[in-house]
Amino acid sequence: MNKTEKIIELLKSKLSTKYENFNFSEDTKLRDDLGMDSMNFVEFLLGLESEFNISLTNEYLRIKNIETIGDAIEVINEIERRERANE
Amino acid sequence: MNNSTVYMGAIEYELGESVPIDQYYPLRGDLETIKHFKKNGLENIAVSPIDPNLLALRSCKKTLKSTNLSGSDIDAVIYASTSNWNPAFSKENSINWLLNELEVTNGFPMGIYLPGCANFSIALRVAKNLIIGDGLKHVLIVTSDKTDPKDPENRIFYPDITLLSDAAASCIVSSVDEFDYIVKDVQHHSAPHMWDLDMEKNFSAFLLETVRGTETAVNKLFSNIDEKKEDIKLLILNNFNLSTMRMIAKQIGFRDDVVYMDNLMRFAHAFTADNLINFIDAEKSKNFPSGSLFLLLAAGAKNWGLILIEKK
Numbered sequence: 001m002n003k004t005e006k007i008i009e010l011l012k013s014k015l016s017t018k019y020e021n022f023n024f025s026e027d028t029k030l031r032d033d034l035g036m037d038s039m040n041f042v043e044f045l046l047g048l049e050s051e052f053n054i055s056l057t058n059e060y061l062r063i064k065n066i067e068t069i070g071d072a073i074e075v076i077n078e079i080e081r082r083e084r085a086n087e
Numbered sequence: 088m089n090n091s092t093v094y095m096g097a098i099e100y101e102l103g104e105s106v107p108i109d110q111y112y113p114l115r116g117d118l119e120t121i122k123h124f125k126k127n128g129l130e131n132i133a134v135s136p137i138d139p140n141l142l143a144l145r146s147c148k149k150t151l152k153s154t155n156l157s158g159s160d161i162d163a164v165i166y167a168s169t170s171n172w173n174p175a176f177s178k179e180n181s182i183n184w185l186l187n188e189l190e191v192t193n194g195f196p197m198g199i200y201l202p203g204c205a206n207f208s209i210a211l212r213v214a215k216n217l218i219i220g221d222g223l224k225h226v227l228i229v230t231s232d233k234t235d236p237k238d239p240e241n242r243i244f245y246p247d248i249t250l251l252s253d254a255a256a257s258c259i260v261s262s263v264d265e266f267d268y269i270v271k272d273v274q275h276h277s278a279p280h281m282w283d284l285d286m287e288k289n290f291s292a293f294l295l296e297t298v299r300g301t302e303t304a305v306n307k308l309f310s311n312i313d314e315k316k317e318d319i320k321l322l323i324l325n326n327f328n329l330s331t332m333r334m335i336a337k338q339i340g341f342r343d344d345v346v347y348m349d350n351l352m353r354f355a356h357a358f359t360a361d362n363l364i365n366f367i368d369a370e371k372s373k374n375f376p377s378g379s380l381f382l383l384l385a386a387g388a389k390n391w392g393l394i395l396i397e398k399k
Contacts, residue, residue: 018312031290037247042295046298
């Protein structure tokens with residue numbers, strides 16, 4: 001699975017079954033389109049950390065506020081890029 | 088017990104009048120928001136027509152009445168409030184008015200206004216240290232908060248976290264072994280790097296840093312004491328909402344069933360007072376044995392407070 005597919009699977013596990021056949025895309029807005037409340041959202045962020053083995057620190061989340069699936073991918077890519085640069 | 092043991096008791100409170108959330112003006116007709124809050128355990132809020140100083144006075148009078156102390160026995164009054172920032176509620180003479188009404192003739196006032204929901208725990212920390220370090224005998228703490236009636240929407244804690252209630256709560260902190268509880272430890276954590284984060288512009292950072300701050304605060308407490316999480320009989324949180332309270336408990340390593348949630352539907356989040364109100368209501372209703380340990384956690388925006396209390 002690529003990053004987008006992994007994130008969609010993660011979202012489906014946090015959302016109600018009514019989103020099972022939702023047409024997800026990188027532009028899908030987590031709160032506006034999927035109706036995520038604060039708690040769904042926190043659980044989603046914590047899920048991203050464990051799924052991608054990353055730490056969503058304040059430093060990264062300040063660069064990009066995660067509003068869409070695409071934003072989440074962008075933040076993960078940036079974390080991975082910086083980790084590679086530090087190796 | 089030794090001479091550094093600090094006791095606490097005479098916990099009393101004054102709540103505003105109960106109003107069902109679907110009848111509160113800014114929510115009336117907003118079926119989606121009402122449904123969200125009700126699904127998360129919120130049913131009523133407490134709305135007070137009187138100002139926070141009068142709420143504080145009523146609570147303090149109950150506290151003094153429940154002891155054999157009079158106002159003149161009080162060495163210090165610590166007033167903890169966020170509403171004090173509102174000039175409509177706070178005048179320079181308000182605290183002197185309160186002390187005069189309580190006949191506190193031998194004490195001095197202090198104010199704790201900066202740490203938000205951790206106001207009470209910081210006030211308790213100050214009281215504890217005034218007793219241990221400065222030799223004071225009886226300190227009266229009162230927390231009192233009320234939302235601004237000119238801005239009814241400010242009861243809604245953005246965007247969907249909770250609703251605010253008006254309340255005061257008070258207690259005596261003392262060196263004298265005549266009160267029901269021992270203050271075992273008080274710890275704090277602050278996250279100054281969050282100073283400019285707000286829920287609208289940095290939603291993801293704000294939420295995640297708030298969860299992390301809670302974890303850090305709890306780890307700090309348990310690294311400072313011999314007691315383990317399993318020793319805690321009851322975890323007292325702020326009355327945010329069911330899913331938030333459950334999530335906080337899970338993140339800090341507690342089971343749902345040790346979290347006190349009985350007051351959530353009664354009045355939602357009463358600023359810094361709900362920790363104290365929840366604690367005393369839980370204690371009165373559940374009849375815990377002597378030696379029981381209670382953990383009060385105030386998870387504020389950017390400041391956290393933790394209090395470990397033992398029942399004598």
